[in-house]
Every structure is written in structure tokens, then in C-alpha cells.
């Protein structure tokens with residue numbers, strides 16, 4: 001049996017691509033394989049009737065540190081959302097701006113009625129602290145749940161329930177806010193420092209850009225890995241010999257391939273895509289359900305940020321629902337009428353995208369945000385379950401694991 005490569009990377013999602021980029025830049029002979037017929041893993045875009053539907057609404061944050069290191073963000077032609085949110089409550093809709101990005105509008109946000117005035121000041125202070133503190137320092141804090149961290153910062157149940165719970169539940173797929181405060185600190189730090197957007201042509205442009213500099217003949221798709229052992233990767237068709245293996249699969253597949261990797265609970269996110277001739281709001285802004293009487297966490301008119309997401313004369317609305325239930329589209333559409341305070345009867349339902357394994361649960365005690373790179377002799381593990389459950393977590397983990405491989409070779 002011939003040697004396939006010095007390093008075989010199993011999984012061409014963001015973590016596998018980041019690992020391949022670092023190994024390739026160091027001149028290491030590698031082979032990147034994926035069972036799917038495309039790269040990108042959980043980041044994909046389908047074109048349906050001229051609409052670009054990401055396989056689950058997701059966004060890029062320009063402050064993700066590993067992102068700018070790996071790609072030229074200008075080439076993604078990012079289209080940005082307004083640095084603010086709308087919060088729909090029982091009787092009104094309140095607009096809250098990002099105080100660091102829209103300082104002139106910040107006084108209006110301070111006067112807005114979500115939580116109390118001290119709540120809003122404390123939240124501003126918390127975001128400022130996340131923005132200005134280094135990740136290493138934030139990670140030295142004692143580990144607890146997100147909701148405990150927010151309460152310890154003095155925030156009332158009201159501001160948590162009206163603003164932070166719907167916002168963070170859409171980001172982490174965790175309505176109970178049981179996620180580790182370390183993860184939440186990293187994610188809120190990025191929100192405090194960065195801008196949120198999508199590539200003009202869809203999220204699939206992200207893995208495409210990551211793969212750009214890689215030699216195409218070192219990527220093998222439609223190749224399902226059935227087992228690994230030190231120095232050997234078994235696929236359905238053939239066995240591949242190598243020196244090092246990087247398992248950069250989704251968390252359940254990693255646990256199947258490596259018995260010492262504990263299975264992780266996966267959280268579900270479901271996106272409902274609708275088309276409308278008239279946008280229900282005048283700007284690309286995330287609308288949160290602060291009343292939490294229905295299943296929707298957040299909704300946004302994506303095409304107002306990225307016009308190419310919809311054909312001319314149409315708008316694309318993406319609505320996120322968290323949890324194992326996939327409510328009927330009619331229920332979600334009725335909720336959207338309440339949230340946007342407009343009729344949705346003329347809207348066209350394009351698709352419901354339910355991702356059962358959208359994000360790994362990152363609940364304490366994790367001990368460390370960054371799980372060890374190497375799990376046994378010659379076998380390394382990367383992916384968002386080894387860092388924060390996010391694009392940044394996947395990229396950082398892949399990069400870090402490739403660094404560990406480079407150190408072991410030298």
C-alpha cells in the first residue's frame with residue numbers, strides 16, 4: 001500500500017480547510033478528504049428560484065481573529081447588517097444600537113425601554129470590558145453558565161429575557177443560556193469589536209475563499225472515511241497510509257471515528273426562508289422576539305444587506321427557530337406578522353432548512369475553551385467542538401491543530 005500523504009485531513013469544513021492552509025503554507029504533503037461532494041461542511045449555499053439560501057442563516061463577524069488571517073475579507077465582498085437590533089415586545093418595538101459602532105445614536109438606546117437604565121449602562125460596560133480585554137485574560141475567569149455571568153454583571157431578568165436571551169439563543173442555539181461563559185465572552189467580544197455581514201454571493205464563498213490557495217489535486221471529495229488507526233485512514237474504497245491524521249469532521253463523526261473523543265450534544269437551528277415583494281422593515285436589521293411568546297428567535301431581511309440574495313423586485317427574509325421542534329411554516333408566518341407588525345399572507349415560503357446538528361453544546365465544565373490538539377499517537381482532532389461553536393472556533397481549531405502537527409514533525 002502506497003503512502004497517500006504525510007498528513008491526511010478528514011473533513012473539508014472550515015476546520016479542515018484552515019488546517020490544510022497552514023500545512024500547505026509550510027510545504028507539508030497533505031490530503032484533504034470529505035465524504036460530501038463539496039467543501040464547506042456546515043457552510044453551504046443553495047440557489048433556489050434565483051434566491052441564495054444559506055444552509056441555515058449564518059453571518060460572518062469581521063472581528064473573528066482567524067478569519068482575517070486566512071482570507072482577504074475584501075474579496076468576499078461582505079454586505080453588512082445595521083449594527084443594531086429591533087426588539088419586538090408585547091406592545092412596542094424598540095431599536096437598540098451598537099454603542100461603539102453608532103455612538104451618535106447611543107443616547108436614544110440608553111433611553112429605550114428594554115430593561116432599566118442601570119441595566120443598559122451595565123450592559124454597555126460589560127460589552128466594553130469584553131471588547132477591551134484580551135481573550136487570554138477573559139478565559140482566566142472562573143467558568144460558569146452564560147446566564148450566571150449575565151446575572152453577576154448585575155443585569156436584570158427583564159433585560160436578559162427581552163434582549164440577551166433571544167439574541168444569544170439565535171447565535172448559540174441555546175435558549176436556556178447554559179453555554180459556558182468563556183464561549184459567550186469570546187462571541188460577545190467579537191460582536192463588540194466587529195461588523196456582521198454575509199458575502200455578496202452567499203456564505204459558500206467563505207469555504208471557497210479558504211480553499212483558493214490549496215492545490216486542487218490534494219482535495220478528494222465523495223470519500224467516506226469509515227475508520228482510522230495510527231498511520232492508516234480507511235475509506236469505503238481504499239486504505240490510505242500516512243504519518244499523521246487530522247480528524248476535522250463534525251462532532252458526532254469525530255466521536256464515531258475516535259472512541260476517546262466524548263460524544264457532544266448537538267443543538268438544532270431551523271431557518272425559514274420567505275420571499276416578499278415589499279420588505280417588512282426599511283433596513284437590514286435583526287429583529288428579536290423580546291416577548292418570547294412564539295417559536296422565533298430572530299428574523300432579518302437578508303436581501304436588504306445583500307441584494308444578490310434575491311432576484312430583482314423580490315426580498316429574502318430569513319427567520320431562525322431554535323430547538324428540536326420544527327413548527328409548521330404557517331405558525332412561523334403568523335408569528336412574523338406579529339413581529340414585523342405587517343401582513344405576511346402574500347409572502348411566499350421558499351424553503352425550511354432544519355439543521356439537526358447545527359452547533360455543539362458548549363456547557364460548563366469544559367475546563368478549557370481549547371481542547372487538546374492531539375488525542376493519541378499520530379491522531380489529532382479539530383473542529384468547532386474543540387473550541388468555541390462558531391466559524392472562528394472551527395478556523396482557530398484547525399489552525400492550532402496544524403501547528404501541533406508541525407511541531408511534532410520537527
Ligand SMILES: Cc1cc2nc3c(=O)[nH]c(=O)nc-3n(C[C@H](O)[C@H](O)[C@H](O)COP(=O)(O)OP(=O)(O)OC[C@H]3O[C@@H](n4cnc5c(N)ncnc54)[C@H](O)[C@@H]3O)c2cc1C
Pocket residue numbers: 010011012013014015016033034035036039040041042043055056057058059060171223224225226248249250251253269355357358359382383384385389390391392393394
Ligand atoms: C444553521 C447554522 C447557523 C450558524 N450560524 C453561525 C453564525 O452566525 N456565526 C458563526 O460563527 N457560526 C455559525 N454557525 C456555526 C459554524 O457554521 C460551524 O461552527 C462551522 O462551520 C463548523 O465547521 P467544522 O469544520 O468544525 O465542521 P463541519 O462544517 O461540520 O465540517 C466537517 C466536515 O467533515 C465531513 N465529514 C464528516 N464525517 C466524515 C467522514 N466519515 N469521512 C469524510 N468526511 C467526513 C463533513 O462532510 C463536513 O464537510 C452556524 C451553523 C449552522 C449549521
